[in-house]
Amino acid sequence: MARQLKAGTSKTLGLIVPDASNPFFAEVARGSEIEAQEADYSLLMGNSGQDVERESKYFYLFQEQRISGVLVSPIEDVREEIESMRSQGTQTVLVDRKADPSICCSVSVDDIAGGRMALQHLIDQGYRNIIFVAGPLEIQQVADRLSGAREAIRQSRGGAQLRVITTKNLDVLDGREVGSQIVAMPPIERPDAVFAANDLLAVGVLQAFVFNASIKVPEEIGLVGYDDIAFAESAIVPLTSIKQPARLLGKTGVEMLIEEIEDPSGHRHRQITFQPALVVRESTTGPSAR
Ligand code: RIB
Numbered sequence: 001m002a003r004q005l006k007a008g009t010s011k012t013l014g015l016i017v018p019d020a021s022n023p024f025f026a027e028v029a030r031g032s033e034i035e036a037q038e039a040d041y042s043l044l045m046g047n048s049g050q051d052v053e054r055e056s057k058y059f060y061l062f063q064e065q066r067i068s069g070v071l072v073s074p075i076e077d078v079r080e081e082i083e084s085m086r087s088q089g090t091q092t093v094l095v096d097r098k099a100d101p102s103i104c105c106s107v108s109v110d111d112i113a114g115g116r117m118a119l120q121h122l123i124d125q126g127y128r129n130i131i132f133v134a135g136p137l138e139i140q141q142v143a144d145r146l147s148g149a150r151e152a153i154r155q156s157r158g159g160a161q162l163r164v165i166t167t168k169n170l171d172v173l174d175g176r177e178v179g180s181q182i183v184a185m186p187p188i189e190r191p192d193a194v195f196a197a198n199d200l201l202a203v204g205v206l207q208a209f210v211f212n213a214s215i216k217v218p219e220e221i222g223l224v225g226y227d228d229i230a231f232a233e234s235a236i237v238p239l240t241s242i243k244q245p246a247r248l249l250g251k252t253g254v255e256m257l258i259e260e261i262e263d264p265s266g267h268r269h270r271q272i273t274f275q276p277a278l279v280v281r282e283s284t285t286g287p288s289a290r
Contacts (some may be wrong), residue, residue: 012042013257014062014070015095015250016055017172020047022200023229024246025073028095028119031250032071039258041068050075050136050169063088069257071095071250075139077178079103091260095253097140098271105256107249107272114242114276115148118195118224119162121240123152125284127193127222128160133178133205135170135197142170142197145226149195163191172198175204182221183213193222193284199232199241201225206283210236238281246272 012192015032018024020026029045037045039267049054052075059081062070069091072078077176082092083105122130132149135142146164155161167174175196182190182205196202202225209215209223215221217237225232228243252272261269 001194010066010068011040012044012065012067013059013254014058015043015045016058016062016070016072016074017045017052018055018073018075019028020045022170022198022227024227026196026246027229027246028073028250028253031247032095032254033250034247035251035254036258039254040047041254041258045107048075050139052076056081059085063090065072066090068261069093071253071257073097079259081209090262091257093253093257093260094251098273099269101269101271105253105260105269105271107252107256107274109155109244109249109274109276111144111276112148114226114244115145115150115195116152117148117276117278118226118242119149119152119160120155121278121280121284122193122224123156123160125193125218127221127284129191130160130162130181130193130195132162132164132189133175133194133196133201134164134166135174136168137164137166137200139170143208145197167201171200172204172207174207175206177204179205179208180207180212183208183215191221193218193224195224197226199225199227199229199239202239202241202283203231203235206235206237206239209283218282218284228279232279233281235283237283240281240284243277243279248274 046058093104225241228241232239
């Protein structure tokens, strides 16, 4: 790889994700790595930690190392970084975020459909007073899930209501904190269901309900997560979740990146959007769910 880098003919790809500790991005990385290896490329991964400065440093590092292409799940708009890298011969594909077709390729999941699917399932199960545990609404994936959830509420024609609680991070600890807030509510103010923006938040909410307050899930409060990571199925109450094809996102992103690297002049940018899927488990279908 060092010889390739020196010769400027690096068969090395870069991957930048916002949270390497999130199993969803670990699966995206795995899918990317398998596809890169099959095409005889190496893959280097950087974790931006949801920090724009760190993300920019990885863009600079990969450009400086003459990496052939970068797959990035961006924090914010990275149009300038993409154009700068392309001017130096490094291609970019967005993963888990839809790109403007004039800028680059992208592979993503329809998170509006995913949010709508989660709420429609809860409404179909008889839940009516629902809280969306959001994480930061600045994250486009989270904002899209909320948009879809609100569409389902509108279509329920007043049959259901949605409150939103935002958190700083999309992790178990912040989920546990919100779960504790819900436990502290007078029972009359508690929701009858929670939709969490990802499975890590949902697992934290579940821990607060089961360990701190013995709130029965799903009998007293139903719970839906998002991503369908392995912890969803193995949670103390198996979690209903919205499945994202994480490995396929990584695989497809690398395929598109290598296509452009190997034929930049003949390449036309594409936006591939996969559909999420509802995976129903005990956390919304317990013995006496509504
Ligand atoms: O980055 C936050 C979330 O957005 C992840 O859990 C995954 O769902 C991604 O799409």
